[in-house]
Amino acid sequence: MSVDTQTEEVVYEYQATDELGRPIGGKQVIKGKSWEDVARKVAQNHIAATRHIRKLTWQLTHTDIAGDDGSALHAEEARLANFRPNAYGSGKREE
DSSP, X not given: OEEETTTTEEEEEEOOBOTTSOXXXXXXXXXXXXXXXXXXXXXXXXXXXXXXXXXHHHHXXXXXXXXXXXXXXXXXXXXXXTOOOOOTTSSOOOO
């Protein structure tokens, strides 16, 4: 967090991380004319992200996907049918 005294711009920076502290995505930089302006922008970004997550979740649970045999599988059925445990955090990629 910083305030540029020459232009009187407030800057808020953060980096999202996973449970193990590894970066997720890029560093976020939010600029505004005041802390209230920055807070409003953070709230707008959070609302947009929440809406997007909700949309993706809905698509995952309400969209049919063609199965290997050409039949239609519900997205959740397809996800479960293709489930393979991964070595999350092991540093190995699942092939």
